[in-house]
Amino acid sequence: MRLQLDIIHIKDIQFAEKTSIDKGILFVNRQELQEILKEDKRLGQIGVEITHPGEKSRIIQVTDVIEPRAKKDGGVDFPGALGKHGMVGQGSTCVLRNTAVVLSEYRRAEDPPMQPGMPNHGAIIDMSGPGAELSIYGKTHNLVIIPWPAEGVNLHDYRIALKIAGLKAAVYLARAGVNLTPDEIEVYNLPPLTKISKGFGNLPGVAYIFQFVSGQFESIPGYPILYGCGAERIAPTIIHPNEILDGAMVTPYRSMDIEVYGLQNHSIIKELYRRHGKELYFAGVIINVAHDNLQENERAATMTANLVKWVLGAEGAILTKCGGGIPEVAMALTAQRCEETGVKTSMALVHYPTVLEGGDSIVLFNLPKVDTLVSLGTPHALVTLPPTHRIIGELLSKKEIPQVQGEIKIPLNMMKGVLSQIGDSKLTAIQY
Amino acid sequence: MERRSLKIVHYLNQFFGGVGGEDKAHVGPQVRLGAVGPGRAIQEALGKQGEVVATILCGDNYFSERIEKATGEVIGLMKPHQPDAVIAGPAFDAGRYGIACGAVCQAVQNQLGIPAVTGMFKENPGVDLYKRDVYIIETEDSARRMGEAVSRMVNILFKLLNHEEIGKPSVEGYFPRGYLVNEISDRTGAERVVSMLLAKLRGEDFRSEVILPKYDRVGPAPGIEDLRSAIIALVTDGGLVPKGNPDRIEARAATRFGSYSIKGMDVLNPNDYEVNHVGYTPVFVLQDPHRLVPLDVMRDLEREGVIGKLYERFYSTTGAVNIVENVKKMGRAIARELKGDGVSGVILTST
Numbered sequence: 129m130r131l132q133l134d135i136i137h138i139k140d141i142q143f144a145e146k147t148s149i150d151k152g153i154l155f156v157n158r159q160e161l162q163e164i165l166k167e168d169k170r171l172g173q174i175g176v177e178i179t180h181p182g183e184k185s186r187i188i189q190v191t192d193v194i195e196p197r198a199k200k201d202g203g204v205d206f207p208g209a210l211g212k213h214g215m216v217g218q219g220s221t222c223v224l225r226n227t228a229v230v231l232s233e234y235r236r237a238e239d240p241p242m243q244p245g246m247p248n249h250g251a252i253i254d255m256s257g258p259g260a261e262l263s264i265y266g267k268t269h270n271l272v273i274i275p276w277p278a279e280g281v282n283l284h285d286y287r288i289a290l291k292i293a294g295l296k297a298a299v300y301l302a303r304a305g306v307n308l309t310p311d312e313i314e315v316y317n318l319p320p321l322t323k324i325s326k327g328f329g330n331l332p333g334v335a336y337i338f339q340f341v342s343g344q345f346e347s348i349p350g351y352p353i354l355y356g357c358g359a360e361r362i363a364p365t366i367i368h369p370n371e372i373l374d375g376a377m378v379t380p381y382r383s384m385d386i387e388v389y390g391l392q393n394h395s396i397i398k399e400l401y402r403r404h405g406k407e408l409y410f411a412g413v414i415i416n417v418a419h420d421n422l423q424e425n426e427r428a429a430t431m432t433a434n435l436v437k438w439v440l441g442a443e444g445a446i447l448t449k450c451g452g453g454i455p456e457v458a459m460a461l462t463a464q465r466c467e468e469t470g471v472k473t474s475m476a477l478v479h480y481p482t483v484l485e486g487g488d489s490i491v492l493f494n495l496p497k498v499d500t501l502v503s504l505g506t507p508h509a510l511v512t513l514p515p516t517h518r519i520i521g522e523l524l525s526k527k528e529i530p531q532v533q534g535e536i537k538i539p540l541n542m543m544k545g546v547l548s549q550i551g552d553s554k555l556t557a558i559q560y
Numbered sequence: 561m562e563r564r565s566l567k568i569v570h571y572l573n574q575f576f577g578g579v580g581g582e583d584k585a586h587v588g589p590q591v592r593l594g595a596v597g598p599g600r601a602i603q604e605a606l607g608k609q610g611e612v613v614a615t616i617l618c619g620d621n622y623f624s625e626r627i628e629k630a631t632g633e634v635i636g637l638m639k640p641h642q643p644d645a646v647i648a649g650p651a652f653d654a655g656r657y658g659i660a661c662g663a664v665c666q667a668v669q670n671q672l673g674i675p676a677v678t679g680m681f682k683e684n685p686g687v688d689l690y691k692r693d694v695y696i697i698e699t700e701d702s703a704r705r706m707g708e709a710v711s712r713m714v715n716i717l718f719k720l721l722n723h724e725e726i727g728k729p730s731v732e733g734y735f736p737r738g739y740l741v742n743e744i745s746d747r748t749g750a751e752r753v754v755s756m757l758l759a760k761l762r763g764e765d766f767r768s769e770v771i772l773p774k775y776d777r778v779g780p781a782p783g784i785e786d787l788r789s790a791i792i793a794l795v796t797d798g799g800l801v802p803k804g805n806p807d808r809i810e811a812r813a814a815t816r817f818g819s820y821s822i823k824g825m826d827v828l829n830p831n832d833y834e835v836n837h838v839g840y841t842p843v844f845v846l847q848d849p850h851r852l853v854p855l856d857v858m859r860d861l862e863r864e865g866v867i868g869k870l871y872e873r874f875y876s877t878t879g880a881v882n883i884v885e886n887v888k889k890m891g892r893a894i895a896r897e898l899k900g901d902g903v904s905g906v907i908l909t910s911t
Contacts, residue, residue, distance in 0.1 A: 240841070332758070334754070346841035408758060472757065501768045503749075503769040505742045551752075554749070555742050558742075
């Protein structure tokens with residue numbers, strides 16, 4: 129399967145009469161975009177804002193971030209999630225680099241936040257200062273979408289519509305680039321399983337076990353995750369890495385430190401590709417789920433280990449998790465099963481402390497041979513964000529403006545693009 | 561200006577202090593002027609910058625049988641020498657000695673307000689007890705390579721005295737004190753995790769970035785002989801509390817628990833309870849608290865005579881993002897209260 133990313137470097141975004149790209153400037157017809165998004169009857173008014181790196185602005189209530197991408201030559205964008213079905217992971221995809229669609233949700237005081245214990249302003253992206261330094265999305269030109277629910281629409285339906293609006297906006301923007309000559313081309317080409325190792329007989333086969341859904345928090349029925357379907361209870365399955373990069377998968381609503389942008393630019397998949405044929409051969413990707421019960425987690429662990437060992441024939445496996453406690457236990461259980469079958473493992477995890485700040489590490493397992501761990505940083509470390517000029521997004525109450533506009537001190541996991549459960553950050557937590 | 565020589569007081573047990581072996585483990589604290597035994601290695605490492613002015617000796621049994629009192633006596637003996645800093649041990653793998661060294665260093669820091677440092681083997685129980693509060697240099701299990709350990713102890717002591725930054729545990733040689741600090745690596749997590757796997761596959765050395773914790777195995781208590789006369793209690797770490805969370809139980813890293821009356825009640829009314837817990841979405845519990853605290857079926861069992869009696873309060877805390885020490889403390893306190901009231905079995909529900 130061969131995927132070609134035709135990348136256009138974007139230097140600026142501006143509102144204009146017509147949506148187009150010229151000399152690296154993305155012009156956006158705001159009204160046209162709003163009308164397209166409003167076709168979804170679950171949504172009411174739609175805020176669309178632009179913000180750039182270096183601006184004194186603070187995006188609040190951020191639920192997801194998506195890189196603008198559109199399939200070329202009749203390919204299907206976000207199959208299933210946007211209605212139409214079809215193949216992804218092959219052909220060419222137009223990518224608008226250095227830009228992102230940021231989803232900011234409208235929340236009423238009585239609506240439960242994305243994650244329990246979240247402050248009223250939700251997750252944040254700062255476009256300047258220390259917050260921007262730390263975050264991937266503090267360095268991209270961002271188009272922020274703030275859709276309100278239409279009257280009478282329930283919360284779950286609104287949250288599904290919100291994600292779909294973000295995906296639509298990302299495709300809408302990138303369509304402006306499909307006929308342009310790309311500034312850069314990246315190719316991701318991995319043959320079928322039976323042919324991957326050809327010529328690499330002396331290299332170890334390495335698989336990636338990608339835990340992509342967590343049953344830790346309440347899921348939203350009907351939320352489009354895998355080809356437009358829910359995936360909360362799926363058995364482990366093999367998927368081509370290009371499918372993940374190219375829109376087959378989107379993040380669940382309560383995704384923790386993984387955004388759609390992260391899936392599109394999956395750093396572990398890219399790293400395995402980079403070393404493919406040199407230090408290892410990329411034996412494939414297995415996706416699995418962290419369940420909220422032992423029975424299903426045991427099933428997932430056993431089936432995953434068998435797939436790695438006896439179907440992919442890999443000698444090593446990389447594991448990551450997609451949540452907090454239960455996902456960590458599920459990941460460790462899977463690694464243990466792999467090690468028992470003779471597959472060597474390493475894993476990367478956001479590294480929890482015992483108390484909010486300055487605590488010790490509390491990894492939830494200590495299993496033989498499951499001893500190869502990379503720390504992706506500790507999420508509760510506090511960062512002080514200086515006052516800002518502009519708030520983008522809807523507060524629960526206007527009364528909160530001075531507080532949210534002023535200096536705030538928040539833990540890293542309340543910012544988007546700082547922590548990455550799939551290794552797309554240089555943060556590491558050291559035990560002192 | 562030449563700095564005056566620093567005054568160091570050294571703590572030793574009876575063995576390293578040259579008083580004697582196990583037969584002298586009962587001797588109480590006493591003072592020797594100047595350096596004794598391993599103190600001479602310390603003096604050598606200090607060079608001209610410091611002087612071991614006095615050594616306090618104490619028997620291991622004397623200390624471990626009355627830790628608080630003995631600590632006070634040792635501190636009392638140190639005071640007249642007006643030390644700038646204290647070094648204890650190293651205790652190697654000697655457990656009672658390690659605990660004494662940890663306790664002395666902690667008290668020196670807290671009561672005298674001066675730096676203290678000690679050294680131990682990784683399996684010494686003193687490490688887990690005191691590593692959070694005291695810099696403990698890792699040593700071998702015996703006096704092998706003591707010179708190296710002593711020079712590391714002295715090195716850290718000087719840094720503490722000069723208010724210099726203490727480097728990473730792996731560089732300075734001390735046991736991590738349990739503070740996680742974010743730093744920026746030169747490579748992404750993805751690059752590192754692939755490199756580490758390749759090293760493992762090739763059989764090369766690699767250093768895991770996360771130290772795995774040690775967990776106890778808790779053996780099950782013997783079964784209840786006669787359930788029909790037993791008092792059974794309900795305990796949960798799912799964070800169910802009466803509206804308003806009267807005991808202010810934390811949503812994560814809880815240090816508190818509460819117990820709430822269910823006397824005369826057959827059901828838990830959802831309107832009367834809330835959940836304060838960051839680790840799960842409590843919708844199903846809020847709809848019906850029995851999903852977490854099964855009062856309804858316990859009353860059935862009580863009526864049917866399957867159990868003797870349901871204990872009149874349920875206990876609750878939050879089991880999210882917590883350390884073993886916190887949880888152990890709460891578990892012991894809850895067990896003590898329940899045992900005191902004649903409870904012989906607990907149904908513990910988690911989330």
